[in-house]
Amino acid sequence: MLYRSGTQVRPRAGAPEIPEEDISALSWLVADARTGDVLAAHNAHLKLPPASTLKTLFALTVLPSLPGGIRHTVREEELEGIGDGSSLVGVAQGRTYRVADLWRGVFLSSGNDAVHVLAAMNGGWKTTAARMQAKARSLGALDTHVLSPDGYDTPGQVSSAYDLAVFGRAGLRNPEFARYCSTAQAKFPAGGWSYEIANTNRLLTGADGVEPYPGLIGVKNGYTSEAGNTLVAAARRGGRTLVVTVMNPQEGGGYAVYEEARSLLDWGFRAAGRVDPVGTLVDTRGVPAAGPGATTGAPAHPAGDGPGWPEVAGIAGAAGLGAGGVFLALRLRNGRLTRG
Template structure:
């Protein structure tokens, strides 16, 4: 029995981590199977096999518009990052619970529906496929900077805040004008103002300005578990190497919809830009561009986005019968449905699903932090003369201080123990049967 347990211990300690986990992955490829990342599943597991069988997402029968720019080359796929939240999400195609009604046919290249409160993913289409974000990236800016800025603070607009791509959206800030942080948030969320994004990023970055805020945005994305998100601009205007995914957007949006101040801004239908009397500029009113709040019962708000490269992107949330859902979609065309209408169709589909319907999970930042701390903590080996307990789970964490050589030595000692005891016992029996004189003869 001891030898059998020893062999089991040796096998568990000597087993290599999953081959699908990249050593350079930010997710720590040696995570245990119980990790909330659910990233260490065997490539031959039924879940991974199912993920490889791509089910096409429903699409409407419409011709794509001509003249679309070529899709930027995404980073290489990391099999670990693609499995964040569950193996079923590691697909380029459709991931929905078995037996449910088919989701609506959409032009969105990728999308996801999730429960804001439980974090359950109800369904998705290419949830981890890289896409360009457009202005929904402003949600990452808000998630990063909003907790640190006083909404009552007043700042002056600099010329650099107005340096945006010609023809892109702006809320109409004036150089040298004075605006409250709250007004800038309204300009960012309602009117998708790139000038407001630049001003907020500049102030949020302190002396280092916009570059510091962009770095903080990327740090915040990693903290949330949005490992496929990389920001280059604070506004979402296209930049080389700028990507996100439908899953990542849901993680970011979930944190924002937990904030009362964000929900208040997102549900504001119209706001007033104050006059700048010293600059002889009058005030004006601007509207919320997210039509969901005007047309969908229970709407909680969201964010629209568009660039020629990214196409239409959208994030929207709503509540119904005590349930809050969020939808994210990327790479959509506005025919036959506009972005917010595609979001509304997904919300309708999601609210009809049973509450226990799920194909994955939005990872929780607190759980990620706990997992990383636990996995990176040094482990003190116990006494080597104690037999392993059958109930203990085999550890596959490469950060354990017990090396393979030490484990092999322990295994040899434990395996030899029963044999040594047996030989010693027999030797003692033979000794007791020998005459005393013979036993004491020989050199002393």
């Protein structure tokens, strides 16, 4: 059913209706993170530009090779080729950073400068893109074509609501990924001092008038002129974790992606156990990634309420604290304002 166009859902008697009047996204999906069951979807395999939600795949691919404790001094060539209008965290040439700081720059500020440095440490831009492609294939995410590891608009670079949900689900099994994607705010070093950075995921932080979603545990938002607004979000309630993907809402302005995700999460928690799955997110843990030099990542935690998920649940409670006071820093490159 997931390869059919339009909305797919199999309600049982008494199941709540999907609030389709509130959803304008070109593609979306709601899944149970423990079982992988897809509760409902709309154009799940439609190939669309992913924007910075592709950074979920970047992290899945590179995190196992670059743990947070490593220190690295940034070279000039590592910051070359950053696209005009890119979101930046403020990585500076010649400055030494812990890799953990760079990862916070990726997850919170959606910093393409941090992605470029980490990709250079991982063997280079093209090598990282190839490894990401292999990782996607190993996860069964067959709609994704990687050309720019930071998600920057590039002709031919696409993913889908289905694939992004696969990446989000896989990421939440990795404690480092889960910790970074649920962090609302942090300090970023600037040589003898530091400044505050805030997660650009407004559904997590409550910034810009968007109400934070109770129990939200990440994962990643994105925006480019070609992709529009995109979001992979996960939340936990009553022992159940849901993953939702929303791609390119057509109505409601720049923050509609958060409200549409909110509506889908609300529906998913009400509908769980009252709808039959319309498909499943493939689960290929332990299958080696294809291609030379590809990495399969750290051993995944089992899905469900075993190792991994309690850590994520604990993070969720902390992530919402003080969200209303989060300071959101947007950066400029070549005079253009960008969002994560």
